[in-house]
Amino acid sequence: MIKEIKGWHVLTCFCLAFGVIVSVNLTLAYNAVRTFPGLEVKNSYVASQFFDENRVAQMALGWDVSAKLNGQVLSLFILENGVAIAPVIETATFGRATHVGQDEALAFEFDGQALRAVIQGEDGNWNLRLRARSDDGTLFEQRIIVEVAS
Known part of the structure; x- marks a missing residue:
């Protein structure tokens, strides 16, 4: 039917x-x-007024910065003319790219080759939001994508 x-x-x-x-x-x-982590700056217009000036000063430092995660140890490599340096780290926040729920404030120790810190992270996509100051007072701010050792 x-x-x-x-x-x-x-x-x-x-x-x-x-x-x-x-x-x-x-x-x-x-x-x-x-899960939105929030804003990078409070007022993007004000931040944009000094962006180029800050970028030129930061580029003039000539730093080559990278980060690598090997197990629970995060290594931050800051090279100036091929030589490892240890600038003053004002803030270093290790966390996910998409949310701030697992963010960690880090305290680094310099061992002559790299700045190292123990973290609580596991495999995945991680960023290091770094704010450091050079010997001449120039501010270095960058979000570094952390390479995970395989």
């Missing part, structure tokens, strides 16, 4: 389909807002 599709069948299917779409969108929007 052939069953006839009535208007309420179509309306029910329509409401269920769009109900799923709306609920998925609301869930994704909620999670996007809940």
Whole structure:
């Protein structure tokens, strides 16, 4: 026996389909807002006024900066003309690229080759937000993508 599709069948299917779409969108929007780490600067216009000037001063330092995670040890390599240096680290925050829930403030120790700190992280995509000052007082600010040793 052939069953006839009535208007309420179509309306029910329509409401269920769009109900799923709306609920998925609301869930994704909620999670996007809940995990948003916040703003980089309070006023982007004011920060932009000195951006080029700060970038030129920072580039003039000639520092080659990289970070590598090997197990629970984070190594920060800051080279000036190929020589490892240990500038004053004002702040160093180790965390995920997408949220601040696992952020750690780090205290580095210089061993002659690199600045090293013990962290609580595991495998994944990590960043180091670094704020350091050179001997001449120039501020160095950078977000460094941490390489995870395999």
